[in-house]
Amino acid sequence: MSATLRIARPDDESRAIRLVAACHDEIGHAPDPQDRDIAIASLLSGEAPGAFYLIGPPSSPVGYLSVSFGHSIAQGGTVAYLDELYIRPPVRGRGMATEALMALLKMLSQHGVRAVHASAPPSGGTRLFDRLRFKAEEAPALTRLL
Template sequence: MSAHLTLGIPEHLDKLVGLVTAFHAEAGIEMSDDQRRTGLAPLLEGIPHGAAYLIGPPRAPIGYVVICFGWSVEFGGLDAIIDEIYVRPGVRGRGIASETLIALPRALAAGGLKAIHLEVDRTNKAALKVYTRAGFRPREDHMLMSRKL
């Protein structure tokens, strides 16, 4: 099994909604499919603020990753946050998420990306292991804070 990445396009919307729904059910995120479509569609249509990638073969993806772009003076330019990453439960444990988290930043660095960030539940030992293996490190004196608008 491979973490081959395919940049999402509008024709992938239904497949992505299905994967996002599965991830949200696992994570306890409640929203309608219409809300998911509203959040995903612009990414697939090419807005400059982010992108969605299918993991695995586009006709039968095994996961997805959504990345959103920003700008950081501290990191010297373009940065990004991994908004969501998901691999189907049946294929977990094969290194697919790790491969994705290593390949995606390398590819984006060629386009000028200076840093990539993600958020993780400190109690999720499996996710911490995957993210550490892919080169992500906690910033001990920092934490992500959010304000919903």
Template sequence: MSAHLTLGAPEHLDKLVGLVTAFHAEAGIEMTDEQRRNGLAPLLEGIPHGAAYLIGPPRAPIGYVVICFGWSVEFGGLDAIIDEIYVRPGVRGRGIASETLIALPRALAAGGLKAIHLEVDRTNKAALKVYTRAGFRPREDYMLMSRKL
């Protein structure tokens, strides 16, 4: 199984909504399909603030990753946060998420990206193992804080 990445396009919206719905059900995130569509559609239509990638064959993707772009003085330019990454349960444990998390930053670095960040539940040992294997490290004395508007 390969972590081949395809940049999401408008024709992928239905497939992505299905994958996002599955991830949200697993993670306990409550949203309507309309809210999911409204969050995904601009990414697929070329909004410059982020991108969605299908993992695996576009006709039958096995997962997805959404990244959002920002700017960091500390890191010297363009940075990104992995907003969501999901691999179907039936194909987990085969290195697909690790392969994705290694390939995507390399590809984005060629476009000028200086850093990529992600958020993880400190108690999720499996995710921590995958993220560490892909080169992500916790930042000493830092934690992500959020304020919902």
């Protein structure tokens, strides 16, 4: 099975919502479903500074990547934030997350993105990020929800 990436469109909204809900259920994250669905729709419509990629066959994706974009003076321009990466449990362990993330990194680099930031997965799956040469930052990020 291929980890082909395809940018999701508004007509992929129901697939995207199902995948995100499965991810959030698995990790015990329970955002307000209405807020979650609005956030997904804004990515799919192009209203938000980011992108939502489906992984796998168009008719039956096996996962997704969600990225948002910002700007960093210290890093020399546009930066991306890997918000979420999910592969359905039955197809894990086949290298699809690695293949998808490598494709994303290549694509972002070709479009002038200077750095990609990612948080350590809640499940402790840092080997993927180690293999792809992500480095731990000096200080953890601080967040204030608004």
